[in-house]
Amino acid sequence: MxxxxxxxxxxxxxxxxxxxxxxxxxxxxxxxxxxxxxxxxxxxxxxxxxxxxxxxxxxxxxxxxxxxxxxxxxxxxxxxxxxxxxxxxxxxxxxxxxxxxxxxxxxxxxxxxxxxxxxxxxxGLGMPGMTAYFGLLRIGRPKDGETVAVAAAAGAVGQIVGQLAKLHGARAVGIAGGPEKCRLLTETFGFDEAVDHRAPDMEARLKAACPKGIDVYFENVGGPIADACYRNMAMNGRVPVCGMISTYNGESTEGLSLAAYRSILVNRLTVRGFLIFDFAADIEEALTNLGRWHEEGRLVMxxxxxxxxxxxxxxxxxxxxxxxxxxxxxxxxx
Amino acid sequence: MxxxxxxxxxxxxxxxxxxxxxxxxxxxxxxxxxxxxxxxxxxxxxxxxxxxxxxxxxxxxxxxxxxxxxxxxxxxxxxxxxxxxxxxxxxxxxxxxxxxxxxxxxxxxxxxxxxxxxxxxxxGLGMPGMTAYFGLLRIGRPKDGETVAVAAAAGAVGQIVGQLAKLHGARAVGIAGGPEKCRLLTETFGFDEAVDHRAPDMEARLKAACPKGIDVYFENVGGPIADACYRNMAMNGRVPVCGMISTYNGESTEGLSLAAYRSILVNRLTVRGFLIFDFAADIEEALTNLGRWHEEGRLVMxxxxxxxxxxxxxxxxxxxxxxxxxxxxxxxxx
Missing domain, CATH: 3.90.180.10 (Medium-chain alcohol dehydrogenases, catalytic domain)
Known part of the structure; x- marks a missing residue:
């Protein structure tokens, strides 16, 4: 063998x-x-x-x-x-x-x-699904009518984040690259708004999609997209941080601009890095709920x-x- | 009149x-x-x-x-x-x-x-004292033997942060400008270590003062000092953010470097901006405790x-x- x-x-x-x-x-x-x-x-x-x-x-x-x-x-x-x-x-x-x-x-x-x-x-029924589940529901904790933004929104984690936000009564704003992915966000995953990060007026589109600011920014990309999201957070916003994919290969070498970092102070944000293992005791709960919502057709993957x-x-x-x-x-x- | x-x-x-x-x-x-x-x-x-x-x-x-x-x-x-x-x-x-x-x-x-x-x-018996109290004890929550770092440590808030850390069993590392203030930190306020941020090898001194990393960095300065602290955080560290004084007049225009921002992810930090009014219900408790410790001679101001x-x-x-x-x-x- x-x-x-x-x-x-x-x-x-x-x-x-x-x-x-x-x-x-x-x-x-x-x-x-x-x-x-x-x-x-x-x-x-x-x-x-x-x-x-x-x-x-x-x-x-x-x-x-x-x-x-x-x-x-x-x-x-x-x-x-x-x-x-x-x-x-x-x-x-x-x-x-x-x-x-x-x-x-x-x-x-x-x-x-x-x-x-x-x-x-x-x-969606594995680690990416659990990452979305714990990050959004344990750290982000969106309330009814709040706005949740996530980038790489058509990706493994992002697609679940947006749908979990909707399932919990929040508005979901997805950021993705190109019209095809943006269409997928609204038509297949049910996001309320899709923002194409390749558009030169990306930040203006983000602001328009989040007129009352972003209550939960689910951070998995870093770089200029993250910076724009930080700068547009609402008061008492939350930022679960599970990754910064744009920074892993040296494409983006910036951390947070001063305006983005000051948003933590001015808007009294809570920013928290996490791994699913931080919620090890609740993994069964997460998998059960993700599986159930998937079977009920409420969570498309x-x-x-x-x-x-x-x-x-x-x-x-x-x-x-x-x-x-x-x-x-x-x-x-x- | x-x-x-x-x-x-x-x-x-x-x-x-x-x-x-x-x-x-x-x-x-x-x-x-x-x-x-x-x-x-x-x-x-x-x-x-x-x-x-x-x-x-x-x-x-x-x-x-x-x-x-x-x-x-x-x-x-x-x-x-x-x-x-x-x-x-x-x-x-x-x-x-x-x-x-x-x-x-x-x-x-x-x-x-x-x-x-x-x-x-x-x-110390007013807003700066309460800022130290809520930021350190409600957000930072230092545990026995953990390391708390604070900059502007001889200032209104910093001096209280260090002493509250000691009162709660933590090690206190203060960062301040010049030997006179550094002496005040260890001799008058009882910090375990003082780091002079004007020293060219500031970060090496900070590392030496925090050999196991920083468990709580009380953020009130921003700029390069904050950046060094973020880069030297311990796993599951906490960063209460009450101010960024070095950035208010344009001296420092940097937010967080990529290495500092990634520390939130890699070390699973919790960073939280706050005002004392976020803890309005507990202001009496804070003033009572600060006053008592002051009267007992355990809190020098x-x-x-x-x-x-x-x-x-x-x-x-x-x-x-x-x-x-x-x-x-x-x-x-x-």
Whole structure:
């Protein structure tokens, strides 16, 4: 039995790409007592990956050169000596970017595959969904009629943020790049307003879309878009911070302008960085609610599923940072 | 009966100064039913004044050109037709920069003058004390052994922040300009460490003073000092934000660098802007505790009392922004 593994070959300087990875075939031992083997079907491409590829400090230690790329993935158990993960069951977890993974079950969870396509379990029904859930509902806490703004709004997290805002009685304003994504926001995800951040008068459009200011800005992009949102916050606004994707590859080197930073003072904002693990005790609640709303048709989820196998990983990953994806970006293995 | 009033004559472009004010003598009617007259003895000089002098948006509307400068002040009731404020009682409130004020009692409070010199009631026993109290204890919430850092640490708010941190079992690191103030921090106010922000290796000194990172950075200065503190925060740190004095006159035009802003994400910080009025229900609790700790000798308070009357107001105010004061800055009227 062998497994194909995606190896980090070099650290990127700007955008990551195919040149940073190689595929290696390794022998995979049969599962020992308490272990099982997963045939990986989909690999999640996440903004945090750029940080994992760098030496700098982040949430977790960097991936070492020569090591398997860290990745969230989902697949099917095809051999098992673990009673909790029988053969044929479907699972999701930090399995790494590889075709087959040996696991002892740590950090791996079973999924009810019949309820949704497998790629959704690394998207709206997985970590991106939980990120939206905890960030918006535990930190943002939108009240009836308040305005919630989110950028990368057609992305994995943003699409859920907007819909959760609507489900909780708030107005949802989505910021995305280009007319196609903006149409998706209002027509498919039910945002009240879509603002194209490529428009030269982006900030004027943002102001028009948020006439009473932004009560909750869900921060996942950083850079000039974030700066404009900070400058247009309403009194007592909240800013859950889960990411700053525009800054990960050096495209944007600015933090917050003085006007944006002073908005924290003048508008008495609460800005809070978080990870879903900060809400570990409530993960089951989040997944139950996300699943229920999804089944009731109140939470639409869209993925951007790419083919090409492990060899395509680097090129697909770079699409995440240029915004070439629409919806949760996933690599499907054959 | 006449009153001397300090009039805002022009809006400053950089530092405010004498040229922005004129003194005008006006007739003051005798107190009507429910009114009383205060002879103002001390006028508080506060960082927020620079904002009040500008047209830009701030907490409150700007002072109009030709109007009396807004100011917190304390004095003695010398004529009264208000039962709550009898002749001879001492009061504090937003009385304005004037020698005599007519009041109906709105926003004016009686003080127990025998307990502390009158200037202290606009300092550690007044709004600056409450700002330190609520910011540190309600937002910062330092735990035993955690590190609290504050800049302008010899100032009205900073001196209280450091001592409250110590009273609650935390380490206090104060940042101030020059060896004299730094000595005051450790010798008089009991800070564990003092960092001179004029030292070329300021950030290295800050790191050395906070080897496990900063758990609570009490933000009242903004600019490069704030940036260094953000970059040296510990995981799950808190940043109560009550001011950004270094940015009010255009000395510092930077907000947060990318590294500082990313610290919110990487270290999962909570940053929150506040005013004491956000904690209005607990003002009595705060004043009671501050007064008790002061009387027990556990809370030392230092004021920098200046003479020269209303005509000196502009020059004294500019000292606040250049850091030429040591302790709570107050103008004493003759």
């Amino acid at each position: 062998t497994s194909d593994e995606l190896i980090l070959a070099s650290r990127p300087t700007g955008l990551p790409g195919a040149e940073n990875f190689t595929v290696r075939q390794v022998a995979l031992p049969e599962p020992g007592e308490g272990e099982f083997r997963v045939r990986v079907e989909v690999i999640s491409l996440d903004p945090a990956m750029r940080g994992w590829m760098s030496e700098g400090r982040s949430y977790v230690p960097p991936v070492e050169i020569g090591a398997v790329m860290r990745a969230f993935a989902a697949g099917t158990v095809e051999a098992s000596r673990h009673p909790g993960f029988p053969e044929g069951s479907s699972v999701v977890g930090m399995l790494g970017a590889r075709s087959h993974a040996l696991s002892n079950g740590e950090g791996v969870y079973r999924i009810e595959r019949a309820r949704a396509p497998i790629e959704r379990w690394v998207g 869209r993925e951007d599923v790419r083919g090409g196998g492990l060899g395509a990983f680097g090129a697909v990953l770079s699409d995440l940072y240029t915004g070439a994806n629409t919806g949760k970006l996933v690599l499907k293995l054959d | 006449t009153s001397d009033e300090l009039i805002l004559a022009s809006r400053p472009t950089g530092l405010p100064g004498a040229e922005n004010f004129t003194v005008r003598q006006v007739a003051l009617p005798e107190p009507g039913e429910g009114e009383f007259r205060v002879r103002v003895e001390v006028i508080s000089l506060d960082p927020a004044m620079r904002g009040w002098m500008s047209e830009g948006r701030s907490y409150v509307p700007p002072v109009e050109i030709g109007a009396v400068m807004r100011a917190f002040a304390a004095g003695t009731v010398e004529a009264s037709r208000h039962p709550g404020f009898p002749e001879g009682s001492s009061v504090v409130g937003m009385l304005g920069a004037r020698s005599h004020a007519l009041s109906n009692g709105e926003g004016v409070y009686r003080i127990e003058r025998a307990r502390a010199p009158i200037e202290r009631w606009v300092g 230092r004021e920098d009392v200046r003479g020269g009357g209303l005509g000196a107001f502009g020059a004294v105010l500019s000292d606040l922004y250049t850091g030429a004061n040591t302790g709570k800055l107050v103008l004493k009227l003759d």
